[in-house]
Amino acid sequence: MSSSVHPAMPAPLTVMGSINLDITATASRLPTPGETVGGAVLRQQPGGKGANQAVAAARLSGASRMVGAVGRDEAGRTLLTAMASAGVDISHVARVDSATGTALVLVDGEGENQIVVCPGANADVAVADAAFPEGGAVLCQLEVDQQVVLEAAQRASGFFALNAAPALPIIPELLERCDLVIVNETEYELIPELRQAPLVAVTYGGEGSAIFEHGDRIAEAPAVRVTEIANTIGAGDAFCAALVLALQSGLDYAHALAAANAVGADAVRDASSQPALKPLEHYVEATR
Incomplete structure (x- = not known):
């Protein structure tokens, strides 16, 4: 089909x-402080905001590149x-x-969650040996050291997007380099400097x-x-990858948001933090 029907897919994110x-x-519900809730179901699965976004980007566009760190252990090999x-x-x-x-994750029957993260190898992420393709889009988050994120932003020559999660004060030089910041409504309230940022996408859940x-x-x-x-954990990460890819493919802001x-929405129907997704073109067509 012609490019007027399907936008050109950007280079791998x-x-x-x-x-x-x-x-x-x-479990059926999340415990209150000091309370024990029984009858839960335990599972282990791949996660991490960076990995979730890289996998979502690959499933939406066919390929992506990941810069990060894992341990020399079975968990690292599995991931x-x-x-x-x-x-x-x-x-x-x-x-x-x-x-x-x-990440230790508690999820209730409505898909809401509480998460405690033990960073481990993520504290060792460095960009010294990473190649950032000339002009290619880069997406980062704040689950690794912010100075490392700043270095990545300075080395990236193309579109640079930051998912400012978890909510932390953002280094001014990093915020100045961002072509796009993506947050949820709570993070938007907790990071006041975003009010003056050039471009910020905010998610409002059901709104x-x-x-x-x-x-x-x-x-x-x-x-x-x-x-x-089924699970809300991977939805925000899938949204981030999709929005960057949609904007890079040339969609206007409203259509990119809709896609x-x-x-x-597809992501929350899947119990995995790295949900199965259709190609981006499917969502673009569905939201025309």
Whole structure:
């Protein structure tokens, strides 16, 4: 079909960030402090915001590149295999002596979650040996050291996007380099400097998403209604990858948001933190 029907797919997205083993307990409800909730189901699966976004990008566009670090342990080998099988180039993932990062995740019957992260090898992520393709898009998060993220931003010559999660004060030089910052509504409230950022995408769960330019709301898109929610952990990461790819393919802000919302909706229907996704073109067509 002609490019007027399907946007041209951009070059593979490079993602730098965390790679974790998610150990998840799913229960009917989340415990209150000091309380024990029984009857949970335990599972282990690949995770980490960086790895989740790289896998989502690969499933949406056919390929992506990951910059990160894992330990020289069984968990590290398992996570590398999972990424590679999804189409992620793992040649810039370092193997280090620290234990592979681990996230302890509690999920309730509605898909809401509580997470404790043990960074492990993610504290050893470095960009010294990573190649950033000339003009290629780069997506980072804040689960690795922010100085390392700043170095990646300075070395990247193309479009640079930051998923500012978890919510932390952002180094001014890093914020100045960002072509796009992506946050949820809570993070947007917790990081006041985003009000003056050139371009910020904010997700509002069931209320959809919007893009702000220097604090002014310039585009928005409604959420896709989902009746059965299996897991919300991977949805935000899938949204981030989809939005960057959609913008890089030439979609306008509102359509890019709508397509990313549709990807996020598919993600919450899947129990995995790295959910199965259709090609980006499917979501682009579905939201025309």
